[in-house]
Amino acid sequence: MSGVIQRFMHGELATNIVGRPKLWYAISGALILFSIAGLLIRGLHPGVEFTGGSVFTIEGAAKSSISQVRDAVAEEAGGTPIVQEAGGNWRVTTHPLTPAEITAVQANVATDLGVERTQVNAESVGSTWGGDVTKKAWQALVVFMILIIVYLSVAFEWRMALAAVVALFHDLIITAGFYAWSGFEVTPATLLGFLTILGYSLYDAVVVFDMIKEVTKPLNENSRITYSQAANQALSSTLVRSLNTSLVAILPVAAILFIGTTLLGAGTLKDLSLALFIGMIVGTYSSICVATPLLVQLKEREPMYVKLRENVARRAASPKRQARAAKTADGEPDDDADDDLDDEESPDADAVAEAHQTVVKVVQSGPRNQPRKGTRSSRRP
Amino acid sequence: MASNNRSIPNPVRTLVAFFAILGVLTGVMFLQGSPVPKLGLDLAGGTTITMTAQTEDGKAAPSEQMDQAIKIIRDRVNGSGLTDAEVTKQGDNVIVVSVPGDRDDQQRIIELVGTTAQLQFRQVLVTGIGASTLVPEEQPTAEPSGSVTPTPTGSATPSATPSEKNRALSSGLAALPTATPSPAGSATPTGTASPSAEPTATAVDSGEDFSKVKDEKVIALYKETVCTPDGAKVAGADASDAEYVVACEEDGSYKYILGPVAVPGTEIKEANVSAPNAQTGQTGWEVVLTFKRDGTAKFGELTKKANEAYVAAPGSPESQIAIVLDGRVVSAPQISNGAILGGTASISGGADFTQAYSENLAEVLKYGALPIQFPQDKQTVSQISSSLGADQLRGGLIAGAIGLGLVLLYCLWYYRALGLVAMASLVVATGVTYVLVVILGENAGFRVSLPHIIGLIVSIGITADSFIVYFERLRDELRMGRPLRSSVEAAWKRARRTILVADMVTMLAGLVLYFLAVGGVRGFAFAMALTTLIDLIVVFFFTKPMVALLARWSFFSKGHKWSGLDTSELHKPTPTAFRAAKRLEA
Numbered sequence: 001m002s003g004v005i006q007r008f009m010h011g012e013l014a015t016n017i018v019g020r021p022k023l024w025y026a027i028s029g030a031l032i033l034f035s036i037a038g039l040l041i042r043g044l045h046p047g048v049e050f051t052g053g054s055v056f057t058i059e060g061a062a063k064s065s066i067s068q069v070r071d072a073v074a075e076e077a078g079g080t081p082i083v084q085e086a087g088g089n090w091r092v093t094t095h096p097l098t099p100a101e102i103t104a105v106q107a108n109v110a111t112d113l114g115v116e117r118t119q120v121n122a123e124s125v126g127s128t129w130g131g132d133v134t135k136k137a138w139q140a141l142v143v144f145m146i147l148i149i150v151y152l153s154v155a156f157e158w159r160m161a162l163a164a165v166v167a168l169f170h171d172l173i174i175t176a177g178f179y180a181w182s183g184f185e186v187t188p189a190t191l192l193g194f195l196t197i198l199g200y201s202l203y204d205a206v207v208v209f210d211m212i213k214e215v216t217k218p219l220n221e222n223s224r225i226t227y228s229q230a231a232n233q234a235l236s237s238t239l240v241r242s243l244n245t246s247l248v249a250i251l252p253v254a255a256i257l258f259i260g261t262t263l264l265g266a267g268t269l270k271d272l273s274l275a276l277f278i279g280m281i282v283g284t285y286s287s288i289c290v291a292t293p294l295l296v297q298l299k300e301r302e303p304m305y306v307k308l309r310e311n312v313a314r315r316a317a318s319p320k321r322q323a324r325a326a327k328t329a330d331g332e333p334d335d336d337a338d339d340d341l342d343d344e345e346s347p348d349a350d351a352v353a354e355a356h357q358t359v360v361k362v363v364q365s366g367p368r369n370q371p372r373k374g375t376r377s378s379r380r381p
Numbered sequence: 382m383a384s385n386n387r388s389i390p391n392p393v394r395t396l397v398a399f400f401a402i403l404g405v406l407t408g409v410m411f412l413q414g415s416p417v418p419k420l421g422l423d424l425a426g427g428t429t430i431t432m433t434a435q436t437e438d439g440k441a442a443p444s445e446q447m448d449q450a451i452k453i454i455r456d457r458v459n460g461s462g463l464t465d466a467e468v469t470k471q472g473d474n475v476i477v478v479s480v481p482g483d484r485d486d487q488q489r490i491i492e493l494v495g496t497t498a499q500l501q502f503r504q505v506l507v508t509g510i511g512a513s514t515l516v517p518e519e520q521p522t523a524e525p526s527g528s529v530t531p532t533p534t535g536s537a538t539p540s541a542t543p544s545e546k547n548r549a550l551s552s553g554l555a556a557l558p559t560a561t562p563s564p565a566g567s568a569t570p571t572g573t574a575s576p577s578a579e580p581t582a583t584a585v586d587s588g589e590d591f592s593k594v595k596d597e598k599v600i601a602l603y604k605e606t607v608c609t610p611d612g613a614k615v616a617g618a619d620a621s622d623a624e625y626v627v628a629c630e631e632d633g634s635y636k637y638i639l640g641p642v643a644v645p646g647t648e649i650k651e652a653n654v655s656a657p658n659a660q661t662g663q664t665g666w667e668v669v670l671t672f673k674r675d676g677t678a679k680f681g682e683l684t685k686k687a688n689e690a691y692v693a694a695p696g697s698p699e700s701q702i703a704i705v706l707d708g709r710v711v712s713a714p715q716i717s718n719g720a721i722l723g724g725t726a727s728i729s730g731g732a733d734f735t736q737a738y739s740e741n742l743a744e745v746l747k748y749g750a751l752p753i754q755f756p757q758d759k760q761t762v763s764q765i766s767s768s769l770g771a772d773q774l775r776g777g778l779i780a781g782a783i784g785l786g787l788v789l790l791y792c793l794w795y796y797r798a799l800g801l802v803a804m805a806s807l808v809v810a811t812g813v814t815y816v817l818v819v820i821l822g823e824n825a826g827f828r829v830s831l832p833h834i835i836g837l838i839v840s841i842g843i844t845a846d847s848f849i850v851y852f853e854r855l856r857d858e859l860r861m862g863r864p865l866r867s868s869v870e871a872a873w874k875r876a877r878r879t880i881l882v883a884d885m886v887t888m889l890a891g892l893v894l895y896f897l898a899v900g901g902v903r904g905f906a907f908a909m910a911l912t913t914l915i916d917l918i919v920v921f922f923f924t925k926p927m928v929a930l931l932a933r934w935s936f937f938s939k940g941h942k943w944s945g946l947d948t949s950e951l952h953k954p955t956p957t958a959f960r961a962a963k964r965l966e967a
Binding site: 276 | 850
């Protein structure tokens with residue numbers, strides 16, 4: 001196993017992500033500009049569901065050629081139908097047809113290509129239907145945003161809600177930009193993917209923020225480390241977790257994408273999973289590299305953390321502190337398992353420890369070989 | 382249990398209870414019928430029509446009107462023998478009609494369901510040649526504007542005893558408001574000679590009298606309107622609240638300016654077909670209308686006025702009343718035989734009036750006008766054959782199997798034996814989902830469609846995330862040198878909060894989407910919310926007790942190399958390490 005995988009397996013990928021906000025913002029800014037440029041220059045390619053049109057899926061005509069299929073449809077429908085091959089079936093898109101025309105096309109295709117009448121599937125979408133879907137999607141987006149900001153503000157705090165929502169928009173814009181540049185069609189299924197990204201992107205941010213909250217909770221003006229450092233430790237210790245959860249979430253989506261593109265050709269499966277696939281990758285990045293640095297910058301403005309920063313800077317070299325820190329380096333096993341969730345036990349200590357590679361092993365590891373602890377009172381700061 | 386704390390739940394008891402409940406549910410599933418989920422039409426094959434109501438700038442349609450519309454559509458569908466069809470409402474203003482099975486009568490279903498059948502009786506004010514290309518000499522005499530005559534009042538069922546005076550209201554019923562190519566303006570001499578004068582020579586493009594029309598815009602629109610043989614609708618012709626409308630004859634032969642709606646189609650009580658009958662002298666198929674009480678009075682008034690105009694000046698536009706169906710004038714007969722006060726009238730036509738046609742028309746009329754409009758450009762129709770549906774189902778299941786397999790492999794690789802717990806949890810979650818889906822299908826009419834399947838597959842990852850959060854916390858605790866048994870509880874306490882908060886977010890997303898979206902989005906959202914719930918249940922009542930149980934094994938508690946909890950691999954921090962770290966920070 002290579003070093004990185006080895007470290008990954010042991011859950012110890014250390015980074016200083018919070019310390020380099022400019023780098024991440026630059027990357028994200030560039031991506032967002034690129035995406036917006038794509039949206040402005042090329043725009044999104046609306047699928048037939050948004051422009052209105054009729055789609056025929058013809059089964060069992062694998063032997064026919066593209067031109068045969070096109071002619072069979074065009075004879076009755078007129079215009080120049082777009083023909084795609086999709087997993088052994090033909091998918092033909094035309095301008096919107098009336099029910100009578102659809103029936104005529106189906107009959108004509110059946111006779112021309114020698115398939116059963118029922119093997120010519122027809123879908124027809126009114127020209128303004130997609131507009132309604134889009135409107136609904138925006139409605140859902142706005143309502144969801146409001147609810148989620150309220151919820152996260154209650155569950156965490158408003159700064160976390162804000163950071164999470166900024167990251168969310170970041171994900172949406174970049175995913176939309178990907179669609180603009182790649183020229184993939186946007187269908188209702190794609191929108192659905194976009195909306196799901198919302199949920200997932202936040203899920204990811206919540207997992208990270210939860211850890212940050214826990215690590216930074218005991219901080220006060222006289223703590224040993226600044227908020228940024230504490231957040232970075234929390235992030236480092238949760239990084240593997242975050243990558244893990246994302247990877248596990250992406251795997252099934254990748255499976256759908258694979259099946260959707262190979263076995264079934266174009267369709268709901270592909271549209272939905274592609275949006276999800278891109279969105280999840282971007283979402284993983286953003287919850288770690290955008291939401292967290294942003295949160296830290298917001299938090300560092302709070303008077304308490306400003307003071308803390310000054311204090312830490314002043315006492316950075318104080319040997320007394322470090323001696324004391326050494327004593328509290330270990331969490332205190334919670335033998336009396338009471339259900340008090342707020343029973344914190346200086347979790348930043350272990351976070352720091354696992355966040356750095358330069359550690360020297362002194363004590364033999366193992367459950368029975370714990371370092372000596374002082375009394376409870378001596379551990380209180 | 383050798384725990385020194387009573388508040389820790391007994392994992393064995395929890396597991397036993399969990400499986401007991403699952404067993405009961407499974408039993409219910411088998412007792413209720415086939416243990417197979419009900420499939421949606423996109424997987425089983427069938428025709429789905431989604432219609433969106435036309436409302437003022439996207440406001441929600443009034444729910445009474447929507448319910449009435451659903452009832453009307455249901456009546457129409459059931460009345461036409463499509464008994465297994467389902468008509469459901471989605472969101473505020475969407476109606477979905479699903480007809481299962483492979484069929485090639487898609488067109489008929491659409492006609493049945495999609496036609497708004499806005500029938501109106503209006504006073505004709507101005508009439509003229511429909512197409513500017515039509516020169517007067519070539520005028521089709523296809524439309525003997527027949528006469529509406531009173532059927533004898535008191536006849537119980539007008540269809541059974543059609544009066545012999547029942548004359549053609551019109552023979553120009555070229556087509557229902559569908560797109561069947563209508564006989565374009567060609568003359569179809571009918572069997573019934575029209576007693577009334579034709580507004581032919583009188584109605585030339587220049588000779589109209591607009592004195593009755595108090596709206597310049599309407600006159601301008603009328604002047605520029607060119608009717609086409611395919612029965613294109615003039616914009617705004619079906620506005621029920623407009624004072625004046627411009628409309629075309631169905632075959633494009635005439636154009637009209639009409640007054641306000643005198644009798645709405647909702648006032649029709651009965652519409653029956655009456656077969657040709659040599660004894661009564663009825664030569665063709667007819668549709669006999671019976672009006673409701675209000676409608677009878679209104680129709681009486683309308684015909685009275687028209688008849689007075691006829692007496693004053695035969696052939697004047699005001700002597701005609703227009704029967705408007707979906708914004709097209711079906712016919713505009715002259716009222717030459719006195720007012721019709723009995724509340725019944727019949728519509729007849731020539732060769733176009735086949736049995737099927739008149740039956741269809743009667744059905745459309747009987748089930749009345751839909752109270753709201755469902756314009757065709759806001760409609761989606763999808764027809765999927767059972768074989769294509771089976772393909773989609775197979776694709777979804779394969780994707781699900783691959784997805785599940787990949788996640789299981791990853792968990793095993795990363796968490797070793799602990800991955801087995803994740804694996805068992807996922808399998809249990811899959812089982813719970815399956816049982817619930819079947820039970821919902823039996824009791825709540827839940828149908829599995831492709832978006833559901835995708836939603837379920839996507840949720841595999843989100844479910845597995847909960848285990849990962851817990852396992853990672855467990856490893857954290859172990860890293861801190863805590864013995865496994867107490868780590869299980871301590872880690873759970875911390876992981877529980879993360880899992881709850883994160884799942885709440887997914888739940889919110891699912892619920893918002895479910896209540897605001899329509900169609901496939903809704904199914905997807907439902908699946909997402911359902912699996913989130915199942916995820917919580919499984920993590921709380923299966924995964925955690927399972928880990929607690931396994932912690933008793935020395936294989937795990939001693940941190941065997943393959944247990945996934947090997948503390949030597951977990952890199953335990955030490956005070957020295959901590960100091961080194963601190964120095965770097967400074």
